[in-house]
Amino acid sequence: MNNHVTVLEIDGKALEHNLHYFKNKLHQNTKILAVVKAFGYGGDGVQIASFLKNKVNYFAVAYAHEGEALRDADIATPILVLHPQIQNFDQIALHQLEPSIYNLKTLTAFLAYAKDKEVIAYPIHLKFNTGLNRLGFSKEEIPLIIDCIKKSKHVKIKSILSHLAASEDVNEQDFTLRQINNFKQIIQEVYRRLNYKPMAHILNTSGVINYPEAQFDMVRIGIGLYGFGNDKTETSHLKNSHILKSTISQTHVVKIGETVGYNRAFKAKKNTKIATIPIGHADGLSRKLGNENGSVTILNQKALIVGNVCMDMIMVDVTDINCKEGDDVFIFKTQEDILTISTVSQTISYEILTMISQRIKRLLKS
Ligand SMILES: *Cc1c(COP(=O)(O)O)cnc(C)c1O
Numbered sequence: 001m002n003n004h005v006t007v008l009e010i011d012g013k014a015l016e017h018n019l020h021y022f023k024n025k026l027h028q029n030t031k032i033l034a035v036v037k038a039f040g041y042g043g044d045g046v047q048i049a050s051f052l053k054n055k056v057n058y059f060a061v062a063y064a065h066e067g068e069a070l071r072d073a074d075i076a077t078p079i080l081v082l083h084p085q086i087q088n089f090d091q092i093a094l095h096q097l098e099p100s101i102y103n104l105k106t107l108t109a110f111l112a113y114a115k116d117k118e119v120i121a122y123p124i125h126l127k128f129n130t131g132l133n134r135l136g137f138s139k140e141e142i143p144l145i146i147d148c149i150k151k152s153k154h155v156k157i158k159s160i161l162s163h164l165a166a167s168e169d170v171n172e173q174d175f176t177l178r179q180i181n182n183f184k185q186i187i188q189e190v191y192r193r194l195n196y197k198p199m200a201h202i203l204n205t206s207g208v209i210n211y212p213e214a215q216f217d218m219v220r221i222g223i224g225l226y227g228f229g230n231d232k233t234e235t236s237h238l239k240n241s242h243i244l245k246s247t248i249s250q251t252h253v254v255k256i257g258e259t260v261g262y263n264r265a266f267k268a269k270k271n272t273k274i275a276t277i278p279i280g281h282a283d284g285l286s287r288k289l290g291n292e293n294g295s296v297t298i299l300n301q302k303a304l305i306v307g308n309v310c311m312d313m314i315m316v317d318v319t320d321i322n323c324k325e326g327d328d329v330f331i332f333k334t335q336e337d338i339l340t341i342s343t344v345s346q347t348i349s350y351e352i353l354t355m356i357s358q359r360i361k362r363l364l365k366s
Contacts, residue, residue: 002361006246006279010043012051012366014239018225019055021237025208030215033058033080033201035222037066042284042353043226043242044362046073051364052225053077060220064088064097071095080125080159083135089113093122098158102127102135107145114154121156128186130179130202132165139186146193159199159218160190168206168230176207180214187216206230227335228349235335242338242353244331244360248275248298251318251325260315261307265291273319275303277329280312284355285331286345290314293344297330297337298323 023032034056035041040048049059049070060080061067067079068091084092084099086109092099093113101107101124114122126145129136137145149155162183166172180202187200199217205224207214227240252274260266260274277296281287288294290309295302296316303316316329332338335349342352 002359004278004359004361006244006277006283007361007363008043008356009243009245010040010048010362010364011239011241011243012364014227014241015048015052015225016055017239018227018241019052019221022205022208022219022221022224025212026215026219029217031057031199031218033060033218033220034225035060035204035220036070037062037082037222038354039066039358041222041226041242041350042356044364046070046075047362047364049073049075049077051366058218064091064095067092067097068095071097078123082127093117093119098123098125100125100127100135100161102129102137104137104141104145107148111148111152111155115152119154122154123158124155125159125161126157126190126198128160128162128183130162130164130182130186131175132163132179134163136162139182139189142186142189142193146190150194156196157190157194157198159201160187161200161220162186162202164202164204164207164211167204167210170210173210176211180211183214209234223350226353228338238335240333240335240338242356243333244279244356245333246277246279246296246329246331248318248323248325248327248329249278249313250276251323252276259307262310263308266307266315271319272306272317273321274306274315275318275323275325275329277314277316277331278312279331279360280310280314282311282357283360284357285309285314286341286347286355288345289341292317294341297333298327303329 036045036049039045053075058078062083079097081097081099127136183202201218203219208219227238229235254268254272287309292304295304301321303318305314306317
């Protein structure tokens with residue numbers, strides 16, 4: 001059992017608040033897909049999906065085994081697998097996961113698989129490339145792929161989707177609008193060739209914020225659920241869901257001239273009170289935060305990280321904080337904390353959340 005004192009708390013109330021915030025931006029009939037890939041953006045995919053399962057229409061994961069974990073937790077909501085691979089088809093079918101099919105090789109293989117297993121109308125999704133150039137069919141492939149699919153009773157297209165490359169970037173508005181326009185043409189072309197109308201969806205979080213007119217039948221919300229919009233104003237309407245907490249293991253007073261940590265990287269210029277916290281780079285705390293580049297919060301005051309970040313620990317300067325061993329420490333509590341850490345670590349909020357290692361215990365508070 002993991003009784004580690006460093007805990008990633010997931011705030012269920014924040015998830016609910018954020019979900020409502022986005023719901024209010026949507027038409028009444030627009031479905032919501034919650035993206036819970038990568039352990040729910042570094043949280044806990046199973047706990048988050050269990051909490052949200054009656055509040056959303058769909059979940060998405062990147063890989064089949066992430067979907068399997070949700071099914072093992074008795075989550076019955078439809079699950080879209082964004083990046084299925086041919087060797088995962090058994091796992092996909094066994095757990096009624098819905099693959100997003102993105103190329104001819106995967107489509108042909110899945111059609112053969114479905115035929116072999118004698119399944120009828122297995123739900124699949126078709127992913128189109130409209131400019132991200134990552135995964136997806138091209139518009140030109142529509143006649144061929146729809147033809148293949150129409151000939152088979154073993155699969156049914158549940159939705160067609162695409163993904164925006166720069167939905168958060170207002171300087172790329174022309175490009176994004178072209179992607180959306182492209183997608184509209186793809187939808188029309190697919191509908192023209194089918195005798196039924198699969199759902200269509202293209203928007204991620206910042207897509208919902210910037211291009212709500214392109215919500216089609218469903219939107220796919222990831223980072224927004226966890227508290228981040230694409231700018232300060234949007235983020236201020238959201239609540240942070242991932243809170244990384246620890247406690248002080250030990251305090252020391254180091255005298256002027258003494259050093260702290262590996263390589264003696266911190267040298268005390270005056271008598272300095274130091275607190276040691278059980279979290280390090282093996283937990284996903286970047287070494288870039290060391291040497292006074294990053295800080296933690298103790299008793300509502302900032303304490304700078306001194307010396308190098310160790311594998312399992314950091315030391316912070318608490319000279320001006322009236323704290324003691326056992327007191328709570330917040331590595332991050334607010335979106336501002338996470339954004340500061342991401343700036344210092346030269347990355348984005350997504351990576352700060354997803355890099356929190358599996359060594360840290362997760363606890364969802366509803
Ligand atoms: C990760 C992902 C999303 C969610 O994006 P956010 O910016 O986190 O909302 C949506 N769609 C696809 C295809 C994705 O890979």
